[in-house]
Structures are given as structure tokens and as C-alpha cells.
Amino acid sequence: MEITRLKIxxxxxxLGYSCDVLNVSWNVEHAKGKRAVMVKVEAAGDEGFENILFKREGQDLSCSGTRLELEITPRTRYFVRVTVTDDQGDSAQGTTWFETGKMDETWKADWIGTKQEDFFHPVLKKSFQTQRLAGIVKARLYICGVGVYEAYLNGKKVGDEVLAPFLNDxxxxxxxxxxxxxxxxxxKNDLEILLGNGWYKGRFGQSDETYGDRFAAIAELHLIYEDGTSDVIQTDESWVYRGSNIEDSGIYDGEILNRILWKNRENPWKSVEKLSEPQQIEMKELLTDRFSIPVLIKETLPVKDVILTPAGETVLDMGQNFTGWLVFRDVLPEGTRVHLEFGEVLQNGNFYNGNYRTATGGFTYVAGKRESQIESGEGKTEDVELVRPHFTFFGFRYVKVSGWPGKLDPEDFTGYVIYSDLERTGFLETSDAKINQLYSNCLWGQKSNFLDMPTDCPQRDERLGWTADAQVFSPTATYNMDTRAFYRKYLWDMRNVQTVMDGAVPAHLPAAEGMCPVCSVWGDAATFIPYTIWKFYAVPDEMEFLYPLMKEWVDYIAGQMQKQYGKNVGIWDFTFHFGxxxxxxxxxxxxxxGGTPDGYLATVYYYQSASIVAEISGKLGKEKEQREYSRLAEEIKDCLLYEYFTPAGHLSVNTQAAYIVALKFGIYRDKEVLLKDxxxxxxxxxxxxKCGFVGAPLLCQVLSENGQSDLAYHFLFQEGFPSWLYAVNLGATTIWERWNSLLPDGTINGTEMNSLNHYSYGSVIEFLYAYAAGLRPKEAGFEHVIVAPCPSSRMRELKCTYLSPAGRYVVNWKLTGEGKVKMHLEVPFGCRALVTLPESGNETFEAEAGSYDYEYMPVHDYRQKYFENTPLCEVFADPEAKAVLLKCIPQAAVLDNPVDAEEELKVLYDRAFMGITAEDAKKAVGELEKIKLW
Structure with a gap:
């Protein structure tokens, strides 16, 4: 028995995170028993747990999140221990820790910076001596720099994070x-802080305004000695600065790293300036312990191919579109100027990045004198520096290399993949290579755009936290990775800006004042993403933290209604919406x-947001609010039914997106009428x-929820435009922004708004987890789940593993050559699964923790290729099936045309006017049903 994934x-x-909420979570693995009979959670101020500060025990403590109630102090480490005893008498113990930052402690340090007339990227330095080196037991650096910074101590980079303090408002x-x-x-020590423009001082977003125009940093280095005494090295007027080798940098504009920038120029150390203007005093008051999880170099990629293009360019193909850097070994003579340009796709075999708009600056490196050139036996320089950018990043697959002397060796180059430090929790593999590639594209889209904030794209001059993209993708993202800390920061950002917008939520973050619209679907991220967090993690404290954001968004819409209609219910069609x-x-x-009326969609989402707030109010024990928002939701629904539905139950908005959201959120008079329509x-x-950002992410899920999984698979496996596999067939390695970002010949379809790395349509992967594998929560938090797989003959095997907050689930199924279904299920410790074996005659049962294997002959033979509801076009496209059909009914040949091809086989039953008898039609369909896939 083992305690694993112990998290705070x-x-x-x-280390150093905001601790307004403190919850501990864990998993139990390798247990003999099935459930806990006793759980004990303790917190202490010492690793030996002699000074117990908090203790709670009981059978029902939640492994998804048990609250730690203890008073904490700044700059202090606390230890947390979880002990679990199972129903077989075995027990296990796990220990972790968290350490507070400065919290609300007053800063001794000052913000410091350069003289205002200096324009270069500076490095700030403080030299100091430590007299009692042997007695140091703890040293902590508390630091912030703007725009972005890297700290160095005695020539070595502090920490492994990049682009700190990240993307903020x-x-x-x-x-x-x-x-x-x-x-x-x-x-003897040198503490240095290297500063770049970043999101704070550089060009960023859809406004020309920047947050500030001064490089600045603040830091305190706390040294704790064995005897309990301490020293603090802090930023003040004793620091000095000079120009660094970074000539220029920008999130959109790339970076110039020049090793000979100061070769023939004076670059003396100068005294820093203490920043004491009113604006900078406010900066000190805004300092807070971090919310952002680390942004790291998470993976590395080798060069896949070196291409000499028809235009004579040298282009590196990394084989994968991703976010990060191309890093290379500095084997260059002094003064060599190398320029790297980044792109997502080739055009006519040549390098191309027109869809980056103005973000085409790339990375320029001017080599300096190499200090060492020790050669290995293979002729490679072993100790040369790896050259990398510091204060920018790129989204790319292809890299055009200019200025490289001599023949380029691809082994000198490596792709560094950069994204937030999220634990991967979901794993899918199918028997279909194209679906596997689609899944990989979804994962890489998430990696590429989860760089501190869920952004829309990583390559062009945008890279903003668009709220609709984040909203539609959040369930898929949360199957793929543990998102709770990542989304907490994003929603904290969202709440911050909401407080100055009277409850409104902007369409993207950060949001320049007056430059960002407020609209439905986008703003509904304020309720939908927290609801995803609730469904997956079920931690009440987190929902208390997020509740004001959710509630005030709904109240904002109600206020808009009140202004327009004199009541808080109506059709929200009087402001701009993206639709x-x-x-x-x-x-x-x-x-x-698209063609779905904005007012319809906006009001549907108003209804669903109100419904979510009502449900969460109830979970948090806010009975008054639960009644209030439940009543509001019902009134909005009545308004929708009156405005958009006929008395017979038909929806007057005849678009795919309109039906999808009505079915998803339960807005109808008669569900059967709505589904048939x-x-x-x-x-x-x-x-x-036909649908876009609203409808497409939900299409396959909604079909499966309504007994139409075969049709959901039909859409999933389509390969022509528009479809998910259209991009796969054109070599995509990430999800595209448009269904046809590339035309069939590989030509890019416009440049104004055309990203090849946009995760929104990757939301279809939720269908694979929740319906193809059939794993979804029955109750929030995944301690009680539904396991109801929907196999398809289109892929004979699926393997799904999900590391839920409650533990590791495995759902694997396979269709055998004999037509049997084989299914393997693993339910984690302390959990239950309501299992429905597919095509078993509706056999449903509860499975406790354990491992299970099933093999049986299904009611329906998955090897059967054709049914009476199969479209005629599929029959005519199959030479064997076409021959069978025409042998039985020669007259059917006239139906092989664009008008009739989408009709189903059963249409033949009523084609007596064509000379086709019902008896012959049924015989033909019967013969077609005998055709097997394998």
C-alpha cells in the first residue's frame, strides 16, 4: 500500500505560493483493501512532526482535497502527513511540504532600476560576502522583475523557470x-538580475499601450544561520547595473543576443536608481505571492530533417509544431551573425511565416570569442555554450537558418519545448493511426498554448488568453492534464479584472481598458471553467474561492437585462457577441x-451560467442563492421556449449549433422532437x-449523450473538408484555428487570422475519454464514475488511462476477430464505477476498487458493416457492397447521384414507383448486412 501524488x-x-486556500490531496495505490476505514491528515512545523499544528481524522476525508486549517506565517515551511488504513488492516503514510512566501510581510527591499535615459537590457548586480558560510542552513531569494527577469547567483541561473514573472495583468x-x-x-557572492521587456514593458496585446516603461526589480535574499540569526541582502541604492548582451527583445519581436555588443563601447557599472515615483510605490503594494505554476523547459526535440528549399534556404524541420526555442551549440567564429526565423508550414517547398503577421522578428545571435574549444574524440566540442533566447518564445515547426558558416550539422540544434509544469493525467491509444495523430495534435495544442495562461495561439502577434477557447477546451484539458492550479491562476486573473468591470468578464486576458468586448460564451468562461474544476476535483474551498467570479458574471448579465427590459430576463441580442x-x-x-443568431446563443448561455451558479450555491450550502438562481434559470428557459420554440416543440433556429446547445443544456419542450429535427x-x-467554436466542440458528445454514438464516430472519422481528420491528412501536428487553415493543395488559406496551433477544436477528444472509453464522473470528483464504453467497428481497440484526483482508472476495450468484446477495467482504491458493458443487453452493475476483465459476444455484431440506416453513398463507394445491391435491385443504380446519395438504405422500402418492391428491398438490405468488416 502506497500514498502517491501527494499535493498541496x-x-x-x-514553494512561495499564495496560501489563501490550503488543501491536501492524494492517491492510494497497491492496496489489498478496497476502501479506507480511517484517514488521518496532520500538519506540523517540523519534519519529525513533533510540533503538530493541525490534525483531522475520519473515514470520509476526501482524497481529492481535504482542507488544512492552520495559521501560517511568512517564509515558513510546513510539513503535511497523510495516513490511510484500509479495510484489510493495512496502512500507509505519505509526507509532503509547502513553504510560504512573504505573504503580507512588509518588504525591506526597494524597487530599483536603471537611469531613465538608458535603453538597453540591463543586468543589475550586488556583490556581498558571507562570513559564516558553514553555518547557513537556509537561503531563500524572494524576487520579482519587470518585464521579465532571470536571476543569477555566482554565475549560475537561479531556478529552472523561464519567462518569470510570467503573463499577468x-x-x-x-x-x-x-x-x-x-x-x-x-x-564571496555576486547576485545578478537580468531584465527584459516581456509582457510588461514590451509590445503586447491588441493595444499600443504598455503597463510600464521602466525596467525594474525587487529582491530579498534571506540567509538563515544555525544559531537562528539571519541576514538580508536586498535591492537598494548599493546595487549597480550595466548593459547586458541582449540588444533587444520582445514577446512578438523576438530577441537579439549580441556577444560583441560592448566590444568597442564603454559599458561601466553604474549606480542603480531607487524607483520612488508614485507609480512605482503602487507597484510595491501590488506584490503578492505567486499563483502561476512554473514555466519550464518540459521536453526536447531533435531536428527531424534539414531541407534545402527551392529558394535556396536552409530550413530545419523539427517534425512537430510546438512552443519554445531552437537552441544551438556555439561553434561559431567571433562576429558571426546567425538569424533564425520561425514558421509553421512550408509553401511550395519554401520557408513561410506570413500568418505570423508582424511577429516575424525571430532570434539573432552575434557570436563572441569562445573561451574553450576542447574537442572530444568524435570531433565535437564538449564544453561549448548552448545559445538560447532569454525573454521571448516562438511557435513553430520549421526554422530558417541564415548566416550559418559552412555546412550545418543538425546535431548542433535542439528544440526546447516550453510550457507550464502540468502533470499529464490522460492517456489514449486506439487501433487507428489517424485518430492517434488527432489525439497527439490535441496534446501538442495544449502544451503549446498552456504557457502560464491558456492562450489562443503561440506564434503570431496575439497570444492572448481568449476566454471562449479556454472555456470550450477545459474538460478535454482536464482529462489530459492536472489543471487545477493552472486554471486557478487564470481564474484569479479573470476575477481581478472583473472587479473593475462591474462584474463583466472580457473576451480575453489580459484586457486593455476599452479594447476588449464583453460577450456571451467568452464571458461564460467565468462559470463554465469553475464548473469543470468542480466536476473533476470537487473541492468546496476552491469553489468558495471562485464563487464571486461566477456569481457576479451572472449578475452582470442580469443587470444588462434590467437596463434593456426593466427585468432580469430577456433575449441578449442588444450588444456585440462573437456567436x-x-x-x-x-x-x-x-x-x-456563423448563421446561428447571437441573441439565441447568448441567452442559452445566460441560462446555463445561471443554472451552474444555482448548482454550486447548493453545493456550498448557500440555500438562498440556490433558490434565487434556480428561479432565474427557469425564467430564462421559459423566455427561450417562448421566443424560439413552437408549441409542438420545434426549434425555430435551424442550425447545427442551435440544436447542439439546446440538447446539451436541456432546453426543449419535447426532447424527442428536438432530436429528430x-x-x-x-x-x-x-x-x-457546419458549426464553429460554439457547436463543434460539443457535437460528438451531444450525439453520444442522445444515443447516437455511431453518428458521432461518423463525424470523427470524416476525412474531407470540413473534418478533424482533414488537417491530419494534410500533415498537421497540432489543431488548426480554421477547419481549412490549409487548402487541399497545402496552400495557406489567408493570413489575417489563421493559426495552425489553436486547441479549441481539439475539444473533440473529450468524446474519446467520456464516451468512446465511456469514463466520466457520476458524482463530482471521480470517486464515483460511470464506465459505459461505446465501441465502434471503425476502430477495433481503445486504451484509456486517467489519473483522476481520486486515483488511476483504466478502461480498455477490444473487438476480437470472432466478434467478441474484450474489456479491461481498473477502479482505484476507495472508488466505485457504475459499469455498463457495451451491447450486453443493458447489463449494468457497480464495481468496487479492483481489476476486472470481461469477454463476451455482444448483442450487436460490431463486424457488421452495413445497416438499414447506412447512407447509400457508403454503399456505392464500396465495390463489393455496390455489386450486392445492384444484383438484388438493378434499379437502384439511378440513386448513385449527389441528390440521393445521403439517403439511407431503408429509403428503398418505399420506392415502389421505381419498380422496387418492399420484398426485394428487404432482401437487398439483408444481403448487405451479411458483409463483415473483418
């Missing part, structure tokens, strides 16, 4: 980072907005996707 607030051993908070530097302290963005049923397929519409659309 969803993080392993968090600096009007509301400046996050400080805490680093353990105990092992880096020497007798079903990039849908294909607008005026043209290239229109940015939806299926009829899909048939008229020849089962082609």
Missing part, C-alpha cells in the same frame, strides 16, 4: 517568486460568424460539419 493545492511541494498584481538557493551560496465563431453556415464558408438537419447537411 494541486501542486507538488509548492500588472494593474492588479505583481507575482513574486521564491527560490531555494541554499546550495548556491559561497563566501458561433468561424462556423461554416454564415453568409459564406469564409465568414467569421436535429438528425433531419444533419441529414440535409449530408452529415457535414
Amino acid at each position: 493545492n494541486g501542486m507538488m511541494c509548492p 500588472y494593474r492588479f498584481a505583481l507575482q513574486t517568486q521564491t527560490y531555494d538557493v541554499t546550495d548556491m551560496i559561497g563566501g 458561433d465563431w468561424l462556423a461554416l453556415d454564415g453568409p459564406t464558408e469564409q465568414s467569421v460568424k 436535429f438528425l433531419d438537419l444533419l441529414k440535409r447537411h449530408q452529415y457535414r460539419i
